[in-house]
């Protein structure tokens with residue numbers, strides 16, 4: 407599916423509250439506060455992009471950081487009612503473009519092994535596995551491993 411009426415908008419530290427609200431809605435078990443989001447997305451190393459609907463209501467977000475040639479998606483999420491409409495894919499591409507603009511040649515992320523939706527999104531977006539971190543994420547009934555994924559950026 408595509409997301410025709412969705413507009414992507416770069417979110418600076420002044421919009422950290424909007425990004426934090428989206429993060430909290432998408433990750434209720436691991437909410438980040440506005441201050442943490444503002445710190446992580448402060449330019450030039452960090453950035454965030456939000457997806458807005460036709461009424462300018464936020465539907466999703468991505469946060470990333472760049473260190474030299476390596477970039478990392480810190481978090482990405484789409485509100486439950488807006489999922490499966492292509493917004494996640496748009497946000498991944500926004501992270502790719504933003505990372506390239508900051509000089510990165512590779513984009514990394516971690517995804518929990520028990521998150522098939524996100525794993526499918528990343529596979530469909532050109533990421534491949536480069537590592538595994540056992541017990542990386544805490545769950546109510548134990549711990550689950552993270553897969554480390556990489557996507558080579560154009561020109562790499």
Ligand SMILES: CC(C)(COP(=O)(O)OP(=O)(O)OC[C@H]1O[C@@H](n2cnc3c(N)ncnc32)[C@H](O)[C@@H]1OP(=O)(O)O)[C@@H](O)C(=O)NCCC(=O)NCCS
Nearest residue numbers: 482483484489490491492493494495517523524526527530
């Ligand atoms: C992962 C997430 C961001 C995907 O957002 P989305 O807007 O629903 O994704 P898209 O509609 O762009 O889907 C793109 C592709 O991802 C895969 N995908 C997404 N949701 C899926 C699902 N529920 N089941 C299977 N595949 C799925 C598909 O390959 C899909 O392509 P297709 O629609 O052509 O089949 C969203 O499910 C989410 O916010 N989850 C909670 C937060 C989270 O887990 N974030 C990632 C942490 S690493």
